[in-house]
Structure formats: structure tokens, C-alpha cells
Amino acid sequence: MNVPEPYRLLLYLVGTLAFVGLNAAYLVWVERKGAARFQRRPGPTEVGPAGLLQPIADALKLLSKQVLVPPEADRLLFRLAPLLVLMPALMCLATIPFSAALGARDLNLGLVMVFAFGSINVLAIMLGGWASRNKYSIISAARIVSQNVAYEIPMLLVVITLLMVTGTMNLREIVEQQAGGFWHWHILRLTANPLMPVTFLIFFICLLAETNRAPFDMAEAESELVAGAFTEYAGMSFGVFFMAEYANVLVGCSLATVLFFGGWQSPVGVGSGLLWFLLKLYLLIFLVVWVRWTFPRTQFYRLLNLSWTLLIPVSLGILLLTAGLLKVF
Amino acid sequence: MKRALSDLFGGFVSLLTGLRITLQQFFKPSVTVHYPHETLPMPERFRGPVMLVRDPATGQALCIACKSCEKACPSDCLVVEGVKREGDKKKSVTEFKLDFTRCSLCGSCVEVCPVDALKFSKAYNLASTSRTAFCQIDLLERREEPRP
Numbered sequence A: 001m002n003v004p005e006p007y008r009l010l011l012y013l014v015g016t017l018a019f020v021g022l023n024a025a026y027l028v029w030v031e032r033k034g035a036a037r038f039q040r041r042p043g044p045t046e047v048g049p050a051g052l053l054q055p056i057a058d059a060l061k062l063l064s065k066q067v068l069v070p071p072e073a074d075r076l077l078f079r080l081a082p083l084l085v086l087m088p089a090l091m092c093l094a095t096i097p098f099s100a101a102l103g104a105r106d107l108n109l110g111l112v113m114v115f116a117f118g119s120i121n122v123l124a125i126m127l128g129g130w131a132s133r134n135k136y137s138i139i140s141a142a143r144i145v146s147q148n149v150a151y152e153i154p155m156l157l158v159v160i161t162l163l164m165v166t167g168t169m170n171l172r173e174i175v176e177q178q179a180g181g182f183w184h185w186h187i188l189r190l191t192a193n194p195l196m197p198v199t200f201l202i203f204f205i206c207l208l209a210e211t212n213r214a215p216f217d218m219a220e221a222e223s224e225l226v227a228g229a230f231t232e233y234a235g236m237s238f239g240v241f242f243m244a245e246y247a248n249v250l251v252g253c254s255l256a257t258v259l260f261f262g263g264w265q266s267p268v269g270v271g272s273g274l275l276w277f278l279l280k281l282y283l284l285i286f287l288v289v290w291v292r293w294t295f296p297r298t299q300f301y302r303l304l305n306l307s308w309t310l311l312i313p314v315s316l317g318i319l320l321l322t323a324g325l326l327k328v329f
Numbered sequence B: 001m002k003r004a005l006s007d008l009f010g011g012f013v014s015l016l017t018g019l020r021i022t023l024q025q026f027f028k029p030s031v032t033v034h035y036p037h038e039t040l041p042m043p044e045r046f047r048g049p050v051m052l053v054r055d056p057a058t059g060q061a062l063c064i065a066c067k068s069c070e071k072a073c074p075s076d077c078l079v080v081e082g083v084k085r086e087g088d089k090k091k092s093v094t095e096f097k098l099d100f101t102r103c104s105l106c107g108s109c110v111e112v113c114p115v116d117a118l119k120f121s122k123a124y125n126l127a128s129t130s131r132t133a134f135c136q137i138d139l140l141e142r143r144e145e146p147r148p
Helices: A005-038 A054-063 A075-093 A110-131 A135-166 A171-177 A196-210 A235-260 A274-292 A300-328 B002-026 B068-072 B108-112
Strands: B050-052 B078-083 B092-098 B118-120
Touching (some): A005 A054, A110 A235, A135 A171, A171 A235, A196 A274, B050 B092, B068 B108
Antiparallel strands (some): B078 B092
């Protein structure tokens, strides 16, 4: 879009904030409706048509509540954590190209930036848990650290594999490489690496773990740890954590769309643009919701075992295989 | 190695099976009865608090105030009074009160009634802010079946 610079910045700032805010609010509705459908219930129906005003009612309720800070808590970190958990998601969206013409910043190191900010999310949950001075929160914080260490590695290995295929970290260029039909998408680019679908699978599993979504929601684990790191948070400071979960899912799924599903490219070659991007994005988000309401939470040591004994070796193997194939051909 | 691989593959297939099952549920209709807006019909033999049967033509209670139900009641829930009016063959009821806090819905009163003037209602939405509301339910005053 040809808008002069300061206005362009403002436009994208407001646009990103609105997009994240709307999605965070309405993905809660989608999640609740989805959960209800999977359990054959109607879900929220009372507030507005089909419960569409429910997120607004929830937000109003949370806003009207006092934000309590426990007397023992580390006041600064306790207040900082909700901010730190939501900001990275906003920052990440600055690099995501939504369509050929729509993207806030075209960074050459876009992918690195997404991962750099993406890891702050988990750090912030850890800070919140630590600052609460609550035993459940601290257990949750400890879990977060080990879970994050375990799942950043296979995720980055998978991304490195993809980088070797694309040869660029610019998300726009990565999408442009996948133009022309779904067989050009990275998930099906079997000439570069016959295990590409497995690569996506590992990426997706790590995405669930990084965003603390069931079956890997060890940080919250309400049946074991009350609400984990969020136990001491009240009112809107809890609401921000809740929104951040969905904002991070949004970022993760956007990234998966860009890296594996050809971003704004059309699967059949007709048309391309924002609509295709959003369609793929929301299908992936549906998959995330679907997984959450299908599988029970794993045990913590199983979660770590899965990563260290399966995901890391397999992703290393894929990395070597891709490197070899690229060298030979 | 071979076992580990087959475990892995089997586990993956079981995960996919789980996803398939939940997706099938997703497209099936909802089973919830949306309670205040929808209600289920009560079964034929549901026992709500007893009510008086009335003559559909005159709206008069069929009760002849014989007090059989009062005697049959194991918990002394019922109070029945009646008078014999001039020209009538039978007594007619003037007072019929039910203490629902003690009623166990045993049905002895319904069974014993010689003129079938008592029956179970289908009411299950009984709510009040005080207990006394159910101590002295005036069945004679209650002309319609309580809201089910």
C-alpha cells in the first residue's frame, strides 16, 4: 500500500492491535463453541446471537474486578509479566506477511525475529509464576523452563531444515517460493526432503508445547496446580494471560501457514491473497482446538521424554537428511 | 528397534483414531436440552405434588371430603374438610391442604381415593425463598396444573 511513512506505521500499529485484540477475544469464543461441538453441547448461547457478545461480557466482567497483588509477591515482576506475555505476540505479527501487499515490516531476518520474541512469551509466564510466591506457581514456572528448553530445540532444528531448503529468512520470500499450486508448498516439497510432512508434524507439536496448549498445558494444569502460573492473578491481569495464549496461537499458526502452507498463495492457482491466508490460518487454529479437545494432558516426564527421545533425534535426522540431499542434488 | 518403531507407528495411528472420533462427534447434533427455553415432556408416571381432579364442565373438585386420604397418609401431610350443602347428594370439599415438606410421594392418597379425585401433577419446578411456602399448599385454590 502506498501510504506515506508515519501514517503507514500508525495504520499498521492500530491494525495489528485490532487484529490481535479481536482474535484473542473471539478465539476464546471459537474455543468455547468448538469445545461444545466436540462434546455435543450448544456452548455459549445467551449473550447476543449464538453467544457472540460473550467475549465482550467476559472482558467487561474482568475489567470491573480489582487487580490484586499478593503481599508477598515481587510487585514489579508480578505486574510486568502480563505485559511481557502479550507484547511479543504483537511484535511477531509485524513480520508476518498477510498477503503480497499487506505486511507491516518486510524484515530480512523475519524468521529470527519471530523466534526471538516468541521465546519471551514462555519467559514471561515463568516470571509471573516466580513473582507470585505461590508454591503452585513456582512448580509451574519450573515446568515451563524445562518444557521450553525441551521444545525450542526440535522446533529450531525443524526451522533450520526449512531454512536450508528456502535459503532465506525473509518470510515474504519464503511465501513467494511456494507460488503455484499446493504441490509447491513446503509441506509437500518432497524433492527437497521426503520427510517434509513429518517436519510439519514436529513443528506443530512444538507449536502446541510452546504456546502451552493442551495436551502440553503443563504451566496451567488446572487439575494439578490450581491454575499454575496464573493462580495469583485476578481481573484483567489474568485476562491478559488468557488473551496472550490465543495471541500466541495466532502467531504460531500464522507462522506455520507461512512456512509450510504457502502463506497467501492459492492451493489451486486461482486467486491469491488475504482470504487464502486467513482460511489456512483459521483451519490450523481449528486443528489446535480440535487437538485440545481430543487428547488429555500428558504427564510431565512423558512430555520431556517425547521431546528428548523422539522429537530431537528425529528432527536432527531430518536435518542431516536434508543437508545430504541438498549437497548431492 | 523394530518394536520401538511399531510402538511409535501404533501410537500415531491411535492419535489419529482419537481425532477421527472427536471430529465425528463434532458434526453430530447437540444433545443438550436448552433448559429454560426447552423442556422435556415428563414421563407418564412422574410423581409431582398431588393435585385435585376437577370436573371439566363445572370446574368443581371431584373430592367428596371422605378423608380417606387424610387417614391413609403415612406422614400426615393432608388436611381435608368438607360440608354437606343443601340439595347435594355428596359432601363437597371446603379445605384441602398439602404439607409438601413432609410428603414422600408414596401415592397412598391417590390409591385410596374412592372417586379418583386425586392425581399426581407433573410439576418439578418448585422453588421458593421460604420453606413455609410448601408447608400449606392450598390444593383447592390451585385451579390449574402447576407449571411443569
